[in-house]
Amino acid sequence: xxxxxxxxxxxxxxxxxxxxxxxxxxxxxxxxxxxxxxxxxxxxxxxxxxxxxxxxxxxxxxxxxxxxxxxxxxxxxxxxxxxxxxxxxxxxxxxxxxxxxxxxxxxxxxxxxxxxxxxxxxxxxxxxxxxxxxxxxxxxxxxxxxxxxxxxxxxxxxxxxxxxxxxxxxxxxxxxxxxxxxxxxxxxxxxxxxxxxxxxxxxxxxxxxxxxxxxxxxxxxxxxxxxxxxxxxxxxxxxxxxxxxxxxxxxxxxxxxxxxxxxxxxxxxxxxxxxxxxxxxxxxxxxxxxxxxxxxxxxxxxxxxxxxxxxxx
Ligand SMILES: NC(=O)c1ccc[n+]([C@@H]2O[C@H](COP(=O)([O-])OP(=O)(O)OC[C@H]3O[C@@H](n4cnc5c(N)ncnc54)[C@H](O)[C@@H]3O)[C@@H](O)[C@H]2O)c1
Numbered sequence: 001x002x003x004x005x006x007x008x009x010x011x012x013x014x015x016x017x018x019x020x021x022x023x024x025x026x027x028x029x030x031x032x033x034x035x036x037x038x039x040x041x042x043x044x045x046x047x048x049x050x051x052x053x054x055x056x057x058x059x060x061x062x063x064x065x066x067x068x069x070x071x072x073x074x075x076x077x078x079x080x081x082x083x084x085x086x087x088x089x090x091x092x093x094x095x096x097x098x099x100x101x102x103x104x105x106x107x108x109x110x111x112x113x114x115x116x117x118x119x120x121x122x123x124x125x126x127x128x129x130x131x132x133x134x135x136x137x138x139x140x141x142x143x144x145x146x147x148x149x150x151x152x153x154x155x156x157x158x159x160x161x162x163x164x165x166x167x168x169x170x171x172x173x174x175x176x177x178x179x180x181x182x183x184x185x186x187x188x189x190x191x192x193x194x195x196x197x198x199x200x201x202x203x204x205x206x207x208x209x210x211x212x213x214x215x216x217x218x219x220x221x222x223x224x225x226x227x228x229x230x231x232x233x234x235x236x237x238x239x240x241x242x243x244x245x246x247x248x249x250x251x252x253x254x255x256x257x258x259x260x261x262x263x264x265x266x267x268x269x270x271x272x273x274x275x276x277x278x279x280x281x282x283x284x285x286x287x288x289x290x291x292x293x294x295x296x297x298x299x300x301x302x303x304x305x306x307x308x309x310x311x312x313x
Pocket of ligand 1: 006007008009010011012013030031032033034035036042059060061062078079080081082083084098099103123124125126153175176177178179180185
């Protein structure tokens with residue numbers, strides 16, 4: 001099988017590439033190494049991907065020749081995007097529209113013409129739900145984003161579904177709930193917390209720390225992508241990918257303190273506009289239809305991430 005991974009130099013894209021190559025698949029990866037975070041880290045991610053069977057294309061989805069990129073490709077994993085809630089306000093919103101909406105629409109147009117394409121898996125987000133009415137939130141609950149980032153992720157997800165309905169583009173959208181583990185983006189909470197703890201710096205927590213999150217280990221997210229690529233599901237399907245942890249940020253800090261073997265110096269700063277009070281997804285549909293189960297609990301996952309950043313655990 002030949003696959004195209006967009007955003008291959010990122011956190012999830014690079015983990016997916018390593019798994020696919022280890023399984024003997026051919027991988028074409030595209031990434032424009034945006035400066036949302038240090039492109040040097042993205043180059044380090046690329047360096048972890050074995051060269052055999054892998055072709056890297058350093059281009060932007062908004063300008064690349066997508067027909068050429070999709071030639072001979074059976075499965076697209078569309079991980080490219082501008083992540084992060086905090087920066088999605090103000091002038092930066094245009095970057096979110098470009099990277100998340102326009103790039104996805106361009107990819108979907110090319111997918112309509114791609115003769116060999118069997119599946120396009122889109123990395124959607126729990127941020128489409130906003131402050132949900134019901135927990136655990138199911139895919140049938142009405143999405144209502146609470147940040148401009150969430151608006152762009154939902155817009156792109158709707159594009160995937162309507163290209164499936166109108167043109168039979170075989171899309172599947174996976175709504176990831178906060179992904180963590182080795183390689184996590186440097187702006188994300190666990191990565192920031194662990195680096196601060198290891199350096200003996202104060203840990204900065206946005207808001208009270210009472211916000212509850214459903215965390216999903218990166219290997220489980222990779223598995224969900226593979227299952228979505230290979231199982232027969234109706235085009236336009238949407239699945240939550242939720243690890244099932246219903247844990248507050250303060251409880252995470254307790255777990256980290258246990259791993260560190262000492263009290264951590266925690267400083268609380270202002271809450272972030274666009275941050276929701278709680279996320280929590282029902283994994284019933286993905287369990288039933290794709291046979292997916294989260295396999296890594298938060299303490300084991302945090303230990304793996306702690307070790308990957310140089311700590312003993
Ligand atoms: N990490 C999470 O917790 C999480 C949760 C929900 C959804 N998601 C979604 O999953 C996807 C991957 O997230 P991640 O954490 O790996 O992010 P990441 O920033 O590490 O990876 C995204 C990659 O896409 C690339 N990119 C952005 N715009 C591009 C463009 N126009 N052309 C080519 N490359 C482009 C970036 O350079 C980056 O390397 C994103 O779409 C994100 O919105 C992530």
